[in-house]
Amino acid sequence: MRYMMSIMSDPQAEADTEMTPEIFEAMAAYNEALVKAGVLLAGDGLAPSTEATRVTFSNGRSTVTDGPFAEAKEFIAGYWIIQVSSPEEAVEWAKRCPHPSEGDTGEMSLVLRRIMGTDDFGDEMPEELKEREREMRAHNEHEA
Amino acid sequence: MSHTDATRAVEAVWRIESARLVAALTRMVGDVGLAEEFAQDALVTALEKWPDEGVPDNPGAWLTTVAKRRMLDRWRRDERFQKRMADLGRDIAERDGQAEFAAVLEEDYGDDLLKLMFVCCHPVLSTEARVALTLRLLGGLTTEEVARAFLVSESTVAQRVVRAKRTLADRQVPFEVPVGEDRDARLASVLEVVYLVFNEGYAATSGGDWIRPELCDEAMRLGRVLAALLPREREVHGLVALMELHASRFRARVGPDGEPVPLAEQDRTRWDRRLVTRGFRALRHALPSDPSEPRGPYALQAAIAAKHAQAAKAEDTDWAGIAGLYLALALATRSPVVELNRAVAVSMADGPGPALDIVDSLRDAGVLDGYHLLPAVRGDLLLRLDRPDEAREEFERAAGLTLNERERDHLRVRAGSCGA
Numbered sequence: 103m104r105y106m107m108s109i110m111s112d113p114q115a116e117a118d119t120e121m122t123p124e125i126f127e128a129m130a131a132y133n134e135a136l137v138k139a140g141v142l143l144a145g146d147g148l149a150p151s152t153e154a155t156r157v158t159f160s161n162g163r164s165t166v167t168d169g170p171f172a173e174a175k176e177f178i179a180g181y182w183i184i185q186v187s188s189p190e191e192a193v194e195w196a197k198r199c200p201h202p203s204e205g206d207t208g209e210m211s212l213v214l215r216r217i218m219g220t221d222d223f224g225d226e227m228p229e230e231l232k233e234r235e236r237e238m239r240a241h242n243e244h245e246a
Numbered sequence: 247m248s249h250t251d252a253t254r255a256v257e258a259v260w261r262i263e264s265a266r267l268v269a270a271l272t273r274m275v276g277d278v279g280l281a282e283e284f285a286q287d288a289l290v291t292a293l294e295k296w297p298d299e300g301v302p303d304n305p306g307a308w309l310t311t312v313a314k315r316r317m318l319d320r321w322r323r324d325e326r327f328q329k330r331m332a333d334l335g336r337d338i339a340e341r342d343g344q345a346e347f348a349a350v351l352e353e354d355y356g357d358d359l360l361k362l363m364f365v366c367c368h369p370v371l372s373t374e375a376r377v378a379l380t381l382r383l384l385g386g387l388t389t390e391e392v393a394r395a396f397l398v399s400e401s402t403v404a405q406r407v408v409r410a411k412r413t414l415a416d417r418q419v420p421f422e423v424p425v426g427e428d429r430d431a432r433l434a435s436v437l438e439v440v441y442l443v444f445n446e447g448y449a450a451t452s453g454g455d456w457i458r459p460e461l462c463d464e465a466m467r468l469g470r471v472l473a474a475l476l477p478r479e480r481e482v483h484g485l486v487a488l489m490e491l492h493a494s495r496f497r498a499r500v501g502p503d504g505e506p507v508p509l510a511e512q513d514r515t516r517w518d519r520r521l522v523t524r525g526f527r528a529l530r531h532a533l534p535s536d537p538s539e540p541r542g543p544y545a546l547q548a549a550i551a552a553k554h555a556q557a558a559k560a561e562d563t564d565w566a567g568i569a570g571l572y573l574a575l576a577l578a579t580r581s582p583v584v585e586l587n588r589a590v591a592v593s594m595a596d597g598p599g600p601a602l603d604i605v606d607s608l609r610d611a612g613v614l615d616g617y618h619l620l621p622a623v624r625g626d627l628l629l630r631l632d633r634p635d636e637a638r639e640e641f642e643r644a645a646g647l648t649l650n651e652r653e654r655d656h657l658r659v660r661a662g663s664c665g666a
Binding site: 103137138139140141143144183185186187188190191193194195219238 | 254255257258259261262305397459460463464466467468469470471474475520524
């Protein structure tokens, strides 16, 4: 299964957070770990919200607003798409993301969202095939 | 933390950490079986402790610490183990025990994982044993998960693993990355195992036309791990490209009733563009920078898959290009099945006549006797050449040769619709 793992930010954090060389290094190491584990499918850092644009639709018409969005509580600052075998594995990878250490007042959030896959679109395994699998298993046992 | 939650968390950590742990322990103790014992001890302890204590902050380090402790325990009370470690040059002093282990275990593990992969896929083991061992030790899959994937019982898988470890110990298979002449064959063996796992998830080998995406995912993951470990091995990238391009078609490959949808009829908007893009990128790494250098079989197969991926509609397919790639593949592998596929591509590029010549040569050589796709392809070509009676015979012949019920029905229908 695939998950989108997003780093969340807010206007305050965006203003306060300083991307030190240590942070860059730690993130690079984390990305490398994801690659070496074969789980990273994609990832990007997003430009700051000052460069963001919002298109709002209302009553059939669109309004375009430029960032920053002072009223926004939190927004995505970057994301990874990872391949994992369970939701728990996604959580474990998230926990390994470099984060503020003990004593640091800053807070950091990652949000994990499962990406809709084959199973979600009604492509569930038909009962007759499940039955066939059971038969195959029994047959293979007999052979073994 | 609930027991179920804790168990799931342990399993998740195991999927992430176990391969590296087993690899490092194998380097320490020189034997995969022993290494896995210590790793499994750590797993059992985690299952006991984490429901109460919670998941530790650094679960990988926690597991390593426990495994090391078990090793030290064993070393204290087991003379044979002491001798083994002494023979390996593992200089362990009791008081310094912890520190000593620590130094050796935390050495760069990159190589360890690669060595473990080569060991698990050693040609001295049967294919099933290699697959079971690889999925257990490198995939971190449970015995139950492997059993479910290959439609056998847990005890069958467990036995395969036990026997495999014993064989590796008996033959004293060294824990190393092969070099020199041996290297290509050993790498081919590893790629073969990975591709086998992928195909088990992808195709109708079980008789049920079902795709098991988790198996394909695991195969692709192992392929990527290898690509990161061996970035200069073009065939590793070739295999990754091939798997990602095939996987990109999953959602289009099965119809609403579970029936397989042939490539020509697939809704290409359902192809996963991300996997296609990744496949193309991997393919670039698979192809030699010098065009006069030969391309490997996985690279060629991936290039063929890429040709299909590049066609927005079936009608746009570059069949001449595909035919050329099949020719290169046939020369590289000397496989009659590849030659048959080449005939199909030729029929699309140049018409059924030239293709029939190729198929007839194969038939006359007798290399594909009993293979139902030969008469099936021949029937199709004859039909297109307006020779329906002969076509019907071929489809009936093909129907008689296939074991797959759905396929047989399909061929009978084709036979029936031939002719006046």
